[in-house]
Amino acid sequence: MDYTACLQRTLDHIEDHLTERLTAEELAALAGFSLYHFYKVFQSRMGLPVMDYVRRRRLAYAAADLTSGRTLLEIALDYGFETHAGFTKAFRKTYGLTPEQYRLHATGRVPERVDLAKLADYNMTGGMMMRPTILTKPEIKLVGYALETKMNGENFIEIPAFWNTYIEEDRGRRLYEQVKPIKEAEYGACIMLPDKPEHFLYVIGVEVADFEGVPEHLHKAVIPASTYAVFTSPAADRANGAFSDAIQGMTTYVYNEWFPSSGYIYAKGGVDFELYDERSNGDKDLQMDLYVPVEKQTE
Template identity: 40%
Template sequence: MPLSKKLNRFEVIAIQQLLLLQQVIDYIEEHIKDEIAPESLATMTGYSPYHFYRVFQKYTGYTLMDYVVKRRLQYALHELVNGKKVIQIAMDYGFETHAGFTKAFKKCFGSPPSLYKIHCPKSLPQKLDLITIHQKNTGGIVMQPMIVKREAFTVAGKTFEINMGKVSYTRDAPAIWDQEGLADGSIERFLYNSLAPKKHGEYCINLSPSAVDNKFIYLFAVDFEEGTSLPNGLTTLQIPAVTYAVFRTPLVEVEKFASAIKGTWKYILEDWFPQSSYEVDEEAFDFEYYDEHCHHWDYDKIYMEIHIPIKERG
């Protein structure tokens, strides 16, 4: 929120808390390889430990020590991709054994260091600005993306087109989830029943040409296997082989899901890209990916993925 705007009492309190937490975040960055005492961080803010832990999780989306571990692992990624041995990285970042580091790594990133090494950013984790993150209303901190090279694949689904302003900025599907067939889930059910994809997951793919300012066209689709019969009214799309930056939205309750997606898009376009060594690969498609982890009937908190085609800056 711009500082020139007149803030109400609750916004003032939020800004004050964020400024105090920013000191904690900066301290953690500066001492990322050191032993960190939670009580000392609470003292830094002037809060009781109980209140500090609650405020920290409210604004970051993580418990304090979960955040510290994840942040250490993100710094470890940088050293991993630059050739440092896993056992030395484990020791440097406070993990007592190779096995303990690998276990924490798999829990955080979903794969062992040996595999993730191929798919991680080359740059250091970017500095976190809690005020900016709060303004974008992401629901928490957006962690470093996984960098993944995918082979070409085909999807099939139904296209939707609506008129709306700032299309290049409002890329997220929640803006048009009230379209007929999406709100009630009938299109989703039809795609799964008629195409029977091997894995669960829906793609929301932006098809709008960059020259079109007031029209938003996107494809709501699932994986399409060669030889499958295509019902009338559906469209197939070949997605080329390309490298993606894959971002996860913060874990949030369902009522905050749409704003978390919008906020994550804003973070990616306004903060991550300008500070990264990558640019968007305009020859491919960006898309949102929704699998079972966004099923609020199965999970208390949910997330989805944003896949953006990238290439190294020239």
């Protein structure tokens, strides 16, 4: 049995009937699986339980509808939410903002359909086609180590090697001993070099309150306050470079697929960065977040 074709048929059905009642039993029958097997296969491939996936897709379309001028209750009822409060709670849990707040960032662009064949090219699961969380963060001060690299593909080789050196030489432990990070998380920030358009600095560092007392051999960088689209990588193991492949696949997807149809552009003067927290520890099912500075595209 071609599981990809079966799941794609189910995903297409979900897209075509988002404003109608959908059940796991109906979707399992459409895929040709028993309900139990369908639950297992769907979550394994898509990264979400099936009805959570349906809810996320409904919210993605509802987010596009926020520019329509209709009331929030009308939008909520269209996508299966019985109350304004229930819609707001689910929306905020997914996007980090209330629908009213998100309206400031909404572009009206309808989400693209999930294409499993395309996602396979990016080493990603279907769940990655969900819209990102949009949030605003204040200025961030980083202290750490910097690598100058080029945007001609060298970065895809040099940055993973830079991380390997960072880990093998236990630089993280020494970094935590020399400065006082605000939280236990590491950043990987891409900082443009105005005098070298094809080059950028990749900084591995931790967030600090200020630069007072920071040793001179450590690199200091400031990430300006910005609005970000935040993407979470699909879970992947560390073995055989799978985690690195997942990160590179997601990053390529964001810039090649998401941006052109998103209604956003890269924010001028912004800095994109990766955030590695407790989800990135260990060897199994690792994840991280990609923060991309964005602003609405103007016609």
